Structures are given as C-alpha cells and as structure tokens.
Amino acid sequence: MEPWRNRPNNEIVRKVVNELGASLQGHPLAEQARYRLQKWNDPVAKLERKRKRTNAVLTFWLALITIFGTLAVFGFTGVLGTWAAVGGTIGAAVPGLLAVRSGFKLRELSAARQRLALSPPPPPRPPLPAHISSARVPMEKLHSAEDTMNQLLVQLDSPALTTMPTESVQHARQTAQEASTAIRAVSAQLQAVERARDTAPPLERAPLVEGVRVLRIQLADGVDRYCALVAAAGQALAASTQFQDPRAVLDDATDHMAGLASAMRDVSGYSAY
Structure with a gap:
C-alpha cells in the first residue's frame, strides 16, 4: 500500500477541528477554559510570574556566590590550598555578574508592576452565558x-x-x-x-x-x-x-x-x- 494513503487529509482535519470548535462555542466548559486563559494572559499575572522566576534565579546565584565565596575565604586564609582561593574567586565572580543582571531585571519588573498598579487593566471578564439564555x-x-x-x-x-x-x-x-x-x-x-x-x-x-x-x-x-x-x-x-x-x-x-x-x-x- 502506498504510504500517502495512510496520511490524513489536511483539509478534512481542519474541517473537523473547525466544526468541533464551533460546537463547543458557548459551552460552559469552553467558556470556563477561555476565562482561565484570559486570567493567565493578564498583564499583572504575567509580571508576577516573571518576578517569581527572576527571584528564584537570583536566589540560586546568591547561593552559588555563598558557596564559592566561602571556598575562596578558606583558600586565602590557608585552611585550603591556593586552588581553593583561585577556584572560589572565579566561581564567585561569574554568578556575581549574573546575580547583578538578575537584580536589575527584578528592579525593572517591580517598576513595571508599579506602573500597572497606577493604571490597572480591566479585570478578566467572566464567561458568557449559555446560548440558550436570553442574556x-x-x-x-x-x-x-x-x-x-x-x-x-x-x-x-x-x-x-x-x-x-x-x-x-x-x-x-x-x-x-x-x-x-x-x-x-x-x-x-x-x-x-x-x-x-x-x-x-x-x-x-x-x-x-x-x-x-x-x-x-x-x-x-x-x-x-x-x-x-x-x-x-x-x-x-x-x-x-x-x-x-x-x-x-x-x-x-x-x-x-x-x-x-x-x-x-x-x-x-x-x-x-
């Protein structure tokens, strides 16, 4: 059997998807899904998710800085060898630069959140009534x-x-x-x-x-x-x-x-x- 016979017809698939979407239009579950998607795409929610991610990354870099900094201190004080001082310094410098970058980004996100607070967008709208409702x-x-x-x-x-x-x-x-x-x-x-x-x-x-x-x-x-x-x-x-x-x-x-x-x-x- 030719392999092309096993491939679905794109036009048929597109038609089925369009008909399925039309049949779900106004359905309570579809309206609820659209309402949740609208809340997810809300600018304030997006900024909050970005702020949490940036804050988590900044915490990770600070933890690395603490670890490598402690290693460098032990190296410079003679508790460990020269390798610890050099490795700890280099290891703390790289996360330090990335931490500064994350800190600036977190500051920009905080400023953007303040601007949105001064002119908040309209709240997410609840789903539309069912098609059978006169509303x-x-x-x-x-x-x-x-x-x-x-x-x-x-x-x-x-x-x-x-x-x-x-x-x-x-x-x-x-x-x-x-x-x-x-x-x-x-x-x-x-x-x-x-x-x-x-x-x-x-x-x-x-x-x-x-x-x-x-x-x-x-x-x-x-x-x-x-x-x-x-x-x-x-x-x-x-x-x-x-x-x-x-x-x-x-x-x-x-x-x-x-x-x-x-x-x-x-x-x-x-x-x-």
Whole structure:
C-alpha cells in the first residue's frame, strides 16, 4: 500500500477541528477554559510570574556566590590550598555578574508592576452565558462595547494624542468598570431566574416567565445605554483631535455612566461595597 494513503487529509482535519470548535462555542466548559486563559494572559499575572522566576534565579546565584565565596575565604586564609582561593574567586565572580543582571531585571519588573498598579487593566471578564439564555446576546454586545471603551480610554490617556487630564480618564475607566459590573449582576440575576423557571412546576412558571421578560428588557436597556456612553467617549476623542475641549464631553459621559451603574445596582440589588 502506498504510504500517502495512510496520511490524513489536511483539509478534512481542519474541517473537523473547525466544526468541533464551533460546537463547543458557548459551552460552559469552553467558556470556563477561555476565562482561565484570559486570567493567565493578564498583564499583572504575567509580571508576577516573571518576578517569581527572576527571584528564584537570583536566589540560586546568591547561593552559588555563598558557596564559592566561602571556598575562596578558606583558600586565602590557608585552611585550603591556593586552588581553593583561585577556584572560589572565579566561581564567585561569574554568578556575581549574573546575580547583578538578575537584580536589575527584578528592579525593572517591580517598576513595571508599579506602573500597572497606577493604571490597572480591566479585570478578566467572566464567561458568557449559555446560548440558550436570553442574556447571551446582550452580554456579547457588552463584551464588544467594553473592548471599544478600553481602546478609546487608552487613546484618551495618551499624552501624544490628547491633552485629556489623567484624572478624568481614570475616573471614566473606574466608572465604566462599575457600570459593567452592575450590568453583569443583572445578567446573573436573569440567568438564575431562568434556571428557576425551567425547574419550577408548570403551574408556577407564569411569574418566573414574567420576571425573565422584565429582566431581559432591563438588561438590554442597560447595555444599550452603555453603548451610548461608548459613543460619547468616541466623541470626546474626536473632539480632542479637532482642537476642541474633550474634557466636558468625557465628564458628561462619566456622569451618565455613574447614573447607569447606580440604576443597574438598584435593579439587581448589587452593591460594590
């Protein structure tokens, strides 16, 4: 039999992989895996892993320096021969240079972590609701709006592009995160009521069906208002590039965003404190 007949067709394999990925889209396990991957790729988590690795390497070099330094001391004091003094000195010098390098790298990582602490990235987003949930479509829309809002705030926070005060941008970023958290609280409430509706006896489902409908309307309205605030942030960026005053536009959008967060918290009973 020809060897090429035993090779899998690449097009078939690619098609199977694509179909498998499409079938897992929205599955709770797939969403959970994506959520964990997002947390793993978080900039703060990456810096922390690098800091731990660099700290471990620095500890290793310091241990070698201690061992070879002790050997050199014994050699110079005559406890051991000249070979110990020469070998210990050379052996301590090489790890010493590498330890200095690791120390500078650890210092750079600490400075980078401080910069991230001053302007923290948005926290990892929880997985999307299941496809069968009526909260799925609004939350997909919210995810897209959040990505756009983050990009706009990065542009507004760039001194090379705008003259927007850093305090205004930080306030807008914090308020946007609060609004997103409040909207997600309504989404979680909607999903809980949906599960209760699906498990309730048929004669007791009518109030739960009505509750799902009301929460679905409130969730969609909250997401639409968030998207309107994204448009306002875009207008602030456009105003800054047209030599206008963008601060008034962004501050007005931030006030509306704070009102949205408060309204959504009233709906869900959620409190950030």
